[in-house]
Structures are given as C-alpha cells and as structure tokens.
Amino acid sequence: MTERTLLYEHVMEPATGKAVELLAGQVLRIEQVGVGGQCADFNCFNLHDYKEHFHTGRTRHMHGMHPTTGDFLWSAPPRDRPIAAIVADTVRTNDVLYPRCSGLLFEYQFGAAVHTNCHDIQAEAQREYGLTSDDVHDSFNFFMHTGVDQSGHPFIADNRAKQGDYVEIFALIDLLAVPNVCGADIMATSNFELKPLRIAIYEGLPEDLAQFEGRPERGPFVNQRTTAALAARPIKADRELYRDDSYVPNFVNYPISITQVSISLNPEQQAMLDELVATGEYGSTDADVLRYVFFSWWISRFMQGPKHLDQLASD
Amino acid sequence: MMANEDSREVVLRLNQQQLELVDQTVGRTEAGDRADLFLQALQEFHSENSS
Numbered sequence: 551m552t553e554r555t556l557l558y559e560h561v562m563e564p565a566t567g568k569a570v571e572l573l574a575g576q577v578l579r580i581e582q583v584g585v586g587g588q589c590a591d592f593n594c595f596n597l598h599d600y601k602e603h604f605h606t607g608r609t610r611h612m613h614g615m616h617p618t619t620g621d622f623l624w625s626a627p628p629r630d631r632p633i634a635a636i637v638a639d640t641v642r643t644n645d646v647l648y649p650r651c652s653g654l655l656f657e658y659q660f661g662a663a664v665h666t667n668c669h670d671i672q673a674e675a676q677r678e679y680g681l682t683s684d685d686v687h688d689s690f691n692f693f694m695h696t697g698v699d700q701s702g703h704p705f706i707a708d709n710r711a712k713q714g715d716y717v718e719i720f721a722l723i724d725l726l727a728v729p730n731v732c733g734a735d736i737m738a739t740s741n742f743e744l745k746p747l748r749i750a751i752y753e754g755l756p757e758d759l760a761q762f763e764g765r766p767e768r769g770p771f772v773n774q775r776t777t778a779a780l781a782a783r784p785i786k787a788d789r790e791l792y793r794d795d796s797y798v799p800n801f802v803n804y805p806i807s808i809t810q811v812s813i814s815l816n817p818e819q820q821a822m823l824d825e826l827v828a829t830g831e832y833g834s835t836d837a838d839v840l841r842y843v844f845f846s847w848w849i850s851r852f853m854q855g856p857k858h859l860d861q862l863a864s865d
Numbered sequence: 866m867m868a869n870e871d872s873r874e875v876v877l878r879l880n881q882q883q884l885e886l887v888d889q890t891v892g893r894t895e896a897g898d899r900a901d902l903f904l905q906a907l908q909e910f911h912s913e914n915s916s
Contacts, residue, residue: 809884811877813903820873822911836875840903845883847906848890 554752564744565666567675567730571597572721572751577637577758580692580729581716581748587709588745589732590717591650591668591689593676594623594634597724599777600681601785602629606646606688612767612856615647615696622767623690623719631774634725635762638718641711645694647704650686651734666733666744675728691732692717694739706738720758722768766854813840877903 554577561583562568572578572594580590596602605626613621618639622632636644650672656665673683693711698704719727735744762768777783781800815823823839826832832842849857879887887899896902 803882806880806882808878808880811879811884811887811899811903813875813877813900814872815875815904815907817871819904819907822907822915823875825915826911836873837877840875840907841877841879843910844887844903844906847910848886851909852890 552755552757554755557751557753559748559750562729562731562747562749564731564746565671565733567591567671567728568749569675569678569726569728570749570751572634572719572725572727573597574721574723574725575754575759576721577752577754578719578721578727578729579638579716579748579750579752580719581750582693582711582713582745583748584713584745585743586712586715586745587693587741587743588711588747589694589709589734589739590692590729590747591672591732592692592719592730593672593687593689593728595681595685595726595728596625596629596633597726600685600726601777602626602633603687604633604690606690609690610646611858613646614856615698616642616644617646617690618642618644620761622722622762622765626687628773628775628780630771632762632765632768633721633723634727635720635722636717637720637758637761638716640715640717641693643693643695643710644717645691645696646688647696647698648691648694648706650689650691651732651737651739656736660736662736666735668730668732668734671730671733672728675730676726679726691739692729694732708738709741720754720762722762 557576558570560568570578582588594604602625604623608624608626608630609617609622612624617636619636621636623634625631625633650668652667652669653665656662656667668689669686672686676685693709695707695709696704697707729747729749731744731747732739733744734740735742823836826843827836827839833839846859849859887902891899891902894902896905
C-alpha cells in the first residue's frame, strides 16, 4: 500500500481526550505508545449536524460485539448509515458492548467520588466544539478485550494491545472524532495502568475507499434519513418537556390489519409439519409453526445482513 | 386448489406488512401463489431442520 500523508498528530496523555475534525476520506489512527495495553474510548458526530452520531447498538447489531477491520461505525436511527469504517486493526479486541465508565461507577463501586472516567473526559474534550456532557454517547471501546460468560454476564479480560499496535478509522462523512484515554485504572480495562495514546490523521488512499464502495449497507435507502425527512426538524433547545396541543399521531402503517390465509397441506406436507410441531421449537399450533417456518426460511434465503436466528448460526 | 378429504387446512393470520413481503416474494420466485410459497418454505425448512 502507498504510504499515507500525515496531516496531524497528537499524544493524548492519561486523563485526556481530543476532539479532531476528521473529514470524509481521511484516516484516524489510534496507536499504543509506551508499554501498550491502553483502552481508547471513542465518540464521533456528523461535523455538520451533531444530532447524527455513532451508535453502538446498530454497530453491534450489524457486526457483533467485537467489530474489526472491514466493519462500519453506524450512526443512530433515523440516520442509520455507515459513517466510518475500520481499515486496520492490529489487535482485534474491540468492544461495543460496555458503556463508557462514568463518575458514578467509581463512586458506587469503589467509593471514589472524584476519579478519571471516560464520560467526563469525553465531555471535556467535546466541550471544545460546544457540545455538553449530555451529548456524550455510548462509546466504541478500541483495544478493550471483553466477552460474555455462559450466564450471560459481560466480562473484561486482559488488554492485549502492545506498543505500536493501532486501529485506523476511515471517515465516510465529515466527522468530529473524539478519542480519549480510558480513565479506568482500577478496572481491568487497561491492565490497571493509564498510558498515553498517539492519534494521527492521514489523508486516505483510493484503496481505503475502494474497500467500502458498493457495500450494500451504504444504500442509499429511504430509511437512511436526512434532516429534511424528519417530522420534527428544529432541535429542541429547552430542557422542560411539555405536550404539543397540535400533535396528531401519524404512526407508520397504522392500523395493523389481519388477513387470514388458508394453506392446504397434502399428507406428505402434513407429516412434515407434524414433525416440526412435535419438536416444540417453533410454536405450539400448526399455524404458529408454519408462520415461524416461513419467515425463518425467508430470512435464510433472502435477508441481507446478519440473520440473528440461532438455528441459522452455522449458515 | 380444491381441498380433498386427505388434505388439512392451516389458516395463518398475517398482517398487511407480512402479506406484502409474501406477495413480493411470490413475484421473484417460481411460486405460483401464496400457498405455493408457504409449501416451498415448509419443504425446504423441513429438509434442512428435520433429524
């Protein structure tokens, strides 16, 4: 690969973060310095409309709990589109399951009312661009090594990033990118030690963008909505909530209507259905099971993206 | 298709959104109608999931 042109670099000291403008086509590298093993929390916003921002939920839905090279960073509904992409990841232990650590966690769990934490570090870094503490959103946790145990509880494992390890994030739109050095020094997140992280912005290369051109997730879809498509466009500027007396509900596809569809089964088809009903896995009545069978089949045959059906996991 | 004495009727309750998906799928597959599509799904799902 051709070497990228360096545009900006900065070392984030422990307890700090940095808001940087990352324009479409540019690459942000977050790199381990010193002994490594440092988690980097990350927020990002549409530089021209801060109401559009990164969404851990959609990213987790599309790419699982540990996104890595080739995966997108998605914005929240109703925008719901890839706004950045991971183009390099030398460790592959990222996390979009855990929320950011906050002052409360350290106060409640450790009795430390004043302690470095990712929420407050993010808020302070974002303040450079006029955002407030309420604007901090759930973080992408780069280099954070996590999992879920057999009882369904998440856990934090040792941080495996070494000196020189890095992730690179390619901007698909103009972004305000806000990485920070995770402030959790008495949790396992960064091996119980706060270390600096280097950030650098490079001019992207044509091969960076080429990886993501033509990906179906990028649409355009009518449900990757712009501000022009929003029902309430002005940004609410006061904190009090009060009823709009002119409000008239306009829910999508309301009312839901039901149609009965009759399916005639011959003896061979009856035997198939009876066998599936007998498993108890798909419902209790013939109709319940046939509906479950149909839509599961449809998902396996036609649905784009992750299928989220347990019995289809091996497909 | 006329039901005969060996057949069994299964009555599904589907909403307008589900029916839209069914009808679009009829249009993009070899299925002749909604019933054909459900029976194709049953056949293929059973084949892949029966013990």
